[in-house]
Amino acid sequence: MINLQIPHATTIRALRARVKSWREAGETVGFVPTMGALHDGHLALVRLARAHCDRVVTSIFVNPAQFGQGEDLATYPRDGVEDASKLAKERCDLIYVPDREIMYPDHYTTMLTLEGPALGLESDFRPHFFGGVATVVAKLFNQVRPDVAVFGEKDYQQLLVIRQMVKDLDFDLDIIAGETIREADGLAMSSRNAYLNDDQRQRAGKLNEILKSFGGALHSGADLTEAQAMAMTAAQDVFDGVDYVQARCATTLQSFDAGKVTGPARVLAAVRLGDARLIDNCAVPAS
Amino acid sequence: MINLQIPHATTIRALRARVKSWREAGETVGFVPTMGALHDGHLALVRLARAHCDRVVTSIFVNPAQFGQGEDLATYPRDGVEDASKLAKERCDLIYVPDREIMYPDHYTTMLTLEGPALGLESDFRPHFFGGVATVVAKLFNQVRPDVAVFGEKDYQQLLVIRQMVKDLDFDLDIIAGETIREADGLAMSSRNAYLNDDQRQRAGKLNEILKSFGGALHSGADLTEAQAMAMTAAQDVFDGVDYVQARCATTLQSFDAGKVTGPARVLAAVRLGDARLIDNCAVPAS
Numbered sequence: 001m002i003n004l005q006i007p008h009a010t011t012i013r014a015l016r017a018r019v020k021s022w023r024e025a026g027e028t029v030g031f032v033p034t035m036g037a038l039h040d041g042h043l044a045l046v047r048l049a050r051a052h053c054d055r056v057v058t059s060i061f062v063n064p065a066q067f068g069q070g071e072d073l074a075t076y077p078r079d080g081v082e083d084a085s086k087l088a089k090e091r092c093d094l095i096y097v098p099d100r101e102i103m104y105p106d107h108y109t110t111m112l113t114l115e116g117p118a119l120g121l122e123s124d125f126r127p128h129f130f131g132g133v134a135t136v137v138a139k140l141f142n143q144v145r146p147d148v149a150v151f152g153e154k155d156y157q158q159l160l161v162i163r164q165m166v167k168d169l170d171f172d173l174d175i176i177a178g179e180t181i182r183e184a185d186g187l188a189m190s191s192r193n194a195y196l197n198d199d200q201r202q203r204a205g206k207l208n209e210i211l212k213s214f215g216g217a218l219h220s221g222a223d224l225t226e227a228q229a230m231a232m233t234a235a236q237d238v239f240d241g242v243d244y245v246q247a248r249c250a251t252t253l254q255s256f257d258a259g260k261v262t263g264p265a266r267v268l269a270a271v272r273l274g275d276a277r278l279i280d281n282c283a284v285p286a287s
Numbered sequence: 288m289i290n291l292q293i294p295h296a297t298t299i300r301a302l303r304a305r306v307k308s309w310r311e312a313g314e315t316v317g318f319v320p321t322m323g324a325l326h327d328g329h330l331a332l333v334r335l336a337r338a339h340c341d342r343v344v345t346s347i348f349v350n351p352a353q354f355g356q357g358e359d360l361a362t363y364p365r366d367g368v369e370d371a372s373k374l375a376k377e378r379c380d381l382i383y384v385p386d387r388e389i390m391y392p393d394h395y396t397t398m399l400t401l402e403g404p405a406l407g408l409e410s411d412f413r414p415h416f417f418g419g420v421a422t423v424v425a426k427l428f429n430q431v432r433p434d435v436a437v438f439g440e441k442d443y444q445q446l447l448v449i450r451q452m453v454k455d456l457d458f459d460l461d462i463i464a465g466e467t468i469r470e471a472d473g474l475a476m477s478s479r480n481a482y483l484n485d486d487q488r489q490r491a492g493k494l495n496e497i498l499k500s501f502g503g504a505l506h507s508g509a510d511l512t513e514a515q516a517m518a519m520t521a522a523q524d525v526f527d528g529v530d531y532v533q534a535r536c537a538t539t540l541q542s543f544d545a546g547k548v549t550g551p552a553r554v555l556a557a558v559r560l561g562d563a564r565l566i567d568n569c570a571v572p573a574s
Contacts, residue, residue: 169429
């Protein structure tokens with residue numbers, strides 16, 4: 001159920017009619033793709049889109065193509081009424097809420113695959129993920145045809161994958177990155193934080209601390225292998241599992257040659273707390 | 288070298304500037320993607336695009352992504368001056384001739400994959416082919432942003448693959464099919480016919496005869512397995528090799544259950560004459 005205080009479209013035809021009316025008035029269009037369960041991080045992206053464009057479309061679609069077997073597709077938080085209310089307050093111009101049959105009708109078969117920034121990190125643990133993300137985003141771009149699309153740095157590898165896909169497939173739009181919005185203890189906002197119980201929630205804030213320490217050590221010239229091992233040990237002490245804690249080139253996500261950070265770097269991590277899986281990342285301050 | 292009698296663009300920026308000027312004048316844009324070495328079949332597609340749109344863009348790009356190891360990428364016929372002259376006569380509005388660095392710059396990585404109509408037939412012999420075609424066509428569509436794109440029925444499986452890709456990825460354009468243009472003896476026009484010597488050229492005309500007989504037999508209620516075996520034997524008698532001669536559903540390209548054609552059908556073949564590989568197809572007349 002969607003709150004009718006804000007216009008919404010559930011079909012490609014209705015979406016295009018609305019966007020066309022803006023185009024004919026000479027207005028520019030910003031786009032924020034989401035899976036709903038909106039938090040302040042999403043709303044900051046909507047404000048960023050509004051700062052660049054006359055109109056803002058936010059899509060809400062929990063994309064099955066980016067979930068693997070045993071992941072949380074069925075339990076992913078959904079609250080359309082609350083989402084619509086939040087978007088209305090941000091003066092979002094249109095909520096686009098396609099259903100699964102519109103996005104993936106019978107006999108659907110086209111998938112995008114990427115290497116480059118999609119290699120490693122998340123792909124080592126969610127091999128289906130970036131193919132599913134790139135595919136649904138390409139579809140959404142063709143449906144909305146925005147001038148600008150906004151993605152959060154919270155999903156940093158995803159951001160670089162989308163930039164690569166836009167460049168490779170020559171989409172005629174600009175990708176703008178929104179910085180990560182955090183709770184008071186540094187926990188990056190995420191719809192999946194709703195999975196955490198009180199104890200897990202308290203531990204979750206340590207992830208950002210560990211990444212900041214890791215980045216700070218690299219900034220101070222620490223040996224990469226040693227700093228990474230220290231961050232890994234710190235993460236293993238706090239979390240129920242650690243998928244990765246790594247420093248990578250901030251623009252290509254390639255690994256650095258052993259022991260040495262050269263050029264702009266980013267530290268990235270994925271950890272587990274009970275059934276929840278958290279990811280976060282920080283820029284390494286330039287030395 | 289491109290003849291300057293007709294405007295041409297070699298960069299995405301120049302292409303988009305030209306298309307934008309038409310859009311601002313309220314004009315519609317048709318698009319004919321080609322690999323050059325233009326013949327009357329291509330020119331019929333340009334005329335078809337012109338019949339549907341105010342402006343016509345023809346692209347010429349020999350797409351390396353759709354050639355496999357040992358195929359004819361290096362020797363594929365190229366004649367930009369002659370192509371430009373032919374397109375000028377058809378009042379094509381713009382020739383778009385991107386080079387390889389524009390289409391596939393360093394670190395290029397995004398590829399499209401499809402199943403459905405891409406399964407079997409050509410894919411059994413050129414497994415890289417439809418991924419390469421779908422990828423370059425998606426790029427060209429994003430570069431040109433046409434209202435209409437025209438593809439020839441000569442490459443019937445390709446036509447269905449492109450239709451599937453456009454539907455799956457929600458490209459906002461119409462695909463129009465141009466019927467196959469043939470020489471006097473029935474040989475489908477193809478840039479690759481230039482590879483044939485006199486003897487091969489004479490035998491090449493038999494391909495259409497064999498397909499017409501095959502389709503006629505199915506139309507008359509012949510047993511599918513028997514008719515297919517007869518067509519295969521006839522093709523093997525004429526050609527140096529036969530990759531396939533098959534009847535398929537005309538809309539999905541799925542095989543029919545053994546022995547029985549149900550609904551609209553298409554007969555398709557690929558054969559070899561020396562180093563050349565020829566493909567052709569015909570509709571099976573409705574019974």
